Amino acid sequence: MHHLHHVIRRITSDGTITTVGGVDEGSLQVVDGPRSSARFRSPLGLAINLQGNIYVADTNSVRKLSPDGAVTTIGGDGGAASYTECAGSAPRFARARGVAVSGAGVVYVTAGASIVQGTPVH
Numbered sequence: 001m002h003h004l005h006h007v008i009r010r011i012t013s014d015g016t017i018t019t020v021g022g023v024d025e026g027s028l029q030v031v032d033g034p035r036s037s038a039r040f041r042s043p044l045g046l047a048i049n050l051q052g053n054i055y056v057a058d059t060n061s062v063r064k065l066s067p068d069g070a071v072t073t074i075g076g077d078g079g080a081a082s083y084t085e086c087a088g089s090a091p092r093f094a095r096a097r098g099v100a101v102s103g104a105g106v107v108y109v110t111a112g113a114s115i116v117q118g119t120p121v122h
Contacts, residue, residue: 006039006042008065020065022043023038034069034070040071044098045057045098045110049105051067052066055074057097060076061076097110
């Protein structure tokens, strides 16, 4: 049986592997909270900004893992795939696969065959 871990891991230059976010239980839930209890559904892409925040394309949502370990959903809900482009805080993504952050803090997300630009976040 193939087991997907659904976590964010760091690998240092000496080969040390550390889980920095998510619970390694193979769950398909999306749960915000502290790094030790947050859950990712299917993290596929990530980017790190200058402040050390990690942005994760997580199936149908974009999540932020802050340096203090808090995991929050900044767009989408992790549920059914849909697409809504909006200026507020509730964009929805269908198949978010990649994420990038500009030097100005603008988050870009590949969602299906589209690229969605967000507003600066820190």
